[in-house]
Amino acid sequence: QTVVTQEPSLTVSPGETVTLTCASSTGAVTSGYYPNWFQQKPGQAPRTLIYSTSNKHSWTPARFSGSLLGGKAALTLSGVQPEDEAEYYCLLYYGDVWVFGGGTKLTVL
């Protein structure tokens, strides 16, 4: 069974930079896994921030960026804002199978 692993929680101060990662139990994550990143705030539906590793939607704030880092997919927030406090999920593609990571709860203190 394929497992996608994210940091369970991270805490950051406003204005700092933080990187969330997304690892695959099958090995290094590549662009062929089409990593997507989603943000979910309490009581709301998820919204997509990043698709296909590093592409942003029109609504994605410029401070969010996606990349591949050390064999993992990565989501970097540069200059974190209080409103970025949320749960973040990654999603990887394994042929016919899509698998979500367990999510990272980002706390902004």
Added chain:
Amino acid sequence: EVQLVESGGGLVQPGGSLRLSCSASGFTFSTCAMHWVRQAPGKGLEYVSAISGNAANTYYADSVKGRFTISRDNSQNTLYLQMSSLRAEDTAVYYCVKQGGLGTFDYWGQGTLVTVSS
């Protein structure tokens, strides 16, 4: 403006059935693969099912295979999820999600809550 509106959720007894619908607007529905994703209370996101734009290809997570059926009516711009033999662990908010290009998830609906309980 893209809109996805789920409906059909509710309370159902274990072993029962329910059909969810997702009404789509604002894009060419027939050209887009569509997905169902669920989230149990207080838990993370779980991928459930997918269907290609022409309905020729479908996919199911192991947890729902044989019990759930995804379908679509492109003439009505509507996605469906027929759920049967429901279990307590199927209790979740069910979201429909639009796929853009390959590997691109873009728009999410607001979700519909399914509660399986006696």
